[in-house]
C-alpha cells in the first residue's frame with residue numbers, strides 16, 4: 460500500500476510552497492452513469508477558509524463526500540490531511556471533522572449527550588471532552604439548551620450543534636456542507652462569526668460549500684467555483700472579481716436586449732457584455748467614464764432604456780461570464796443573493 464503522507468509533493472499545490480490540507484487532482488466520480496465530478500483539480504492551503512461555490516446539482520456534495528471518504532473516487536486522486544482518501548481512509552477520518560447536509564441527530568438526546576458520545580467515538584475521556592467543549596466556547600454556546608433534547612432546538616441551534624460535533628476531536632480540517640442553507644439571516648450571520656472564530660482562533664482549515672455568493676465572499680480566503688462537475692475558476696474573491704473588470708454597468712431595456720448588447724460590444728470602454736432577459740450587463744474598467752458612452756450608444760441604437768446603473772462586480776458576474784448562467788434555484792427563480800442584489 461502507498462503511504463501518501465510520505466509523498467511530499469501531495470502536500471503542496473503546483474507552483475506554491477505552502478503546505479496543503481486538501482489536494483485534488485483530476486478527480487472523477489460517476490453516479491447513475493453520469494460523471495458528476497468530471498476532473499476536479501483544487502488545492503486548499505493549511506489554515507485557509509476555502510469556499511466551494513456552485514449552483515444546485517453542480518457536484519459540491521459529491522466532492523465533499525469523496526473528500527470525507529464516504530464515496531470512493533472513480534478515478535483521479537484526493538489527498539486530505541496528508542493521506543490519500545482512497546488508500547488511507549481511516550487516517551483521513553481521524554484528522555477531519557464533517558458537518559454534512561444529511562446529519563441524523565438522535566433528537567431525544569441532549570446536545571451535551573450527543574457531543575460526549577461523539578467525543579467517546581474518537582476515544583476521548585469525559586474530562587477531555589468537557590475541556591474541549593469549553594475551548595470551543597461560543598460555538599457550543601447553546602446555554603441551558605445544551606441540557607435539553609436536540610429535538611427542541613431551532614434550525615440554527617441544530618446546525619451549530621452539528622458544527623460543534625464535527626470539532627470535538629480537534630480535527631485540523633473541517634468540512635461544512637452548506638452549513639447555512641435554510642437558516643434565517645440572523646442565524647446565518649451567527650454561524651459565519653463562528654466559522655471565522657474557529658479558523659482564526661483555533662487554526663482550523665475550513666472547506667465550506669455554499670450556494671450563497673455572499674457567504675463565500677464574506678468567509679472565504681479563496682473560492683473555487685464548480686459548474687457541471689468542473690472547477691471553472693479559483694482565486695480570492697477579489698481576484699475573481701477583477702477578472703470581470705473594475706465596474707459593471709447594468710441596463711434594463713424594453714425587449715431590445717440583443718440590439719443593446721450589439722451596441723455596447725462596439726464600445727472601446729466595454730470589456731464584455733452578458734444578456735439575461737431584459738437585463739444587459741457590461742463589464743468596464745472605469746465605470747464613471749463608461750456610463751456616458753454607454754447611455755449615448757443605447758440611445759443611438761434606438762434602445763428604450765428603463766434604467767442604467769453602475770455597480771461593483773459580484774461573484775455572480777464571475778459565474779455568468781464563465782458559464783453563461785446566473786446562479787439560480789432549481790425552479791429558475793432568482794437565487795436569494797440575486798434577489799437581494801436587485802433590491803439594493
Ligand SMILES: Nc1ncnc2c1ncn2[C@@H]1O[C@H](COP(=O)(O)OP(=O)(O)OP(=O)(O)O)[C@@H](O)[C@H]1O
Pocket residue numbers: 490491495513514515516517518519520521522670
Ligand atoms: N446517487 C446518485 N445517483 C445518481 N445521480 C446522483 C446521485 N447523487 C447525486 N447525483 C446527481 O449528481 C449531481 C450533483 O449532485 P450534488 O449533490 O453533488 O450537487 P450539489 O452541488 O451539492 O447540489 P445541492 O446544492 O443541490 O446540494 C446532481 O445532478 C445529482 O442529481
